[in-house]
Amino acid sequence: MKGKNQRLHVQGQRLRRQRHVRKKLHGSAERPRLAIFRSSKHIYAQIINDDSATTLASAGTVEPSFRQESGYGGNKAAAAVVGKLVAERAKAAGIDKVCFDRRSYKYHGRIQALADAAREAGLEF
Structure with a gap:
């Protein structure tokens, strides 16, 4: 496949x-969903209650506090900082347990670094 057809095929697979x-995950009030979004330059994490469709806590590499602290957001060190931040904010909101939504990303690299940092900071999933 070449060109547009290949791009559409890859998007369909994703x-x-x-x-x-x-389809196996649903965030509730007792156990909200930790959703990850990864781009080439940044990584974002949100804790979502799907029952009420609300975001309870979030963190990302585009925040001014992160920019001053670390700078570049497209590596594993930045993902670890975001994982720690989102876990701290979740603890402040009274959340201890989450279900991890990695989307279409492999549990590898930046996704794994974020998850490990969130676990170390006290989130259970």
Whole structure:
């Protein structure tokens, strides 16, 4: 496949993987969902209650506090800082347990670094 057809094929595979992971997860008040979004330059994490469709806590590498502290947001060190930040904010909101939504990303690299840092900071999943 070349060009547009290949791009559409890859996007379809990504959406299929995302649906496969997401259909088994549902964030509730007792155990909200920790959703990750990764781009080439940044990484974001949100803790979401799907019952009420609200974001309870969030962190990302585009925040001014992160920018002053670390700078570049596209590496594993930055992902670890975001994981620690989101775990601290979740603890402040009274959240101890979450279910991890990795979307279509492999549990590897930046995703794994974020998850490990969140676990070390006290989140259970």
